[in-house]
């Protein structure tokens with residue numbers, strides 16, 4: 001498969017930001033800026049309480065609204081959690097799973113990431129699966145092993161068919177919210193390593209079809225050089241996805257580059 005056939009993804013992770021009114025204002029402001037940019041998927045993952053307002057504002061546009069997590073049970077005694085069935089009942093198609101902040105602060109493990117991913121896929125959702133190494137692991141030179149192990153564990157038991165609904169986001173933890181962006185070469189190396197894993201576990205077609213995003217301090221200053229890498233198919237963006245002007249610049253630069261290079 002020609003890599004240029006992979007559709008670009010620009011996904012924003014709002015984290016614990018934006019009330020419903022703020023989300024509405026943001027979507028209303030960004031909507032005209034991304035109108036007509038139909039050769040990519042534009043997704044904002046919002047806090048649960050903000051999803052409905054963001055969806056209402058995004059209606060009729062090319063913007064999709066996703067969630068930032070999902071539980072693996074369908075329903076039951078899991079105080080504070082939300083199931084995939086609840087999300088799909090609200091028309092939510094995308095969900096981030098395994099973000100490093102969930103792993104760092106809320107005890108998320110590869111095992112629970114795997115369970116959540118399976119539950120979301122079984123409910124018909126599309127998953128943005130986040131993984132990446134912490135600083136100490138990078139400094140110890142074990143990035144490849146760490147990322148390979150996360151990929152193996154997080155995707156355990158997931159079929160080639162289900163992988164059509166998985167987007168992988170390589171997010172080196174040391175780059176998130178720090179302004180320290182990975183070099184384009186290391187983003188490319190990680191993206192390539194994912195494809196090698198998928199090739200070995202599934203087949204060439206799956207390896208070429210899965211979209212791999214980079215996340216960690218993406219901005220208009222680094223988007224072009226990152227997206228130029230052949231295996232980087234888009235971005236998962238935190239800080240810059242809270243700023244309409246900056247996000248507009250990232251979208252415009254990214255899509256201008258993918259349409260001319262890829």
Ligand code: PGA
Nearest residue numbers: 176177216217237238239
């Ligand atoms: P950042 O966050 O762009 O603010 O580094 C990325 C993320 O956490 O997904």
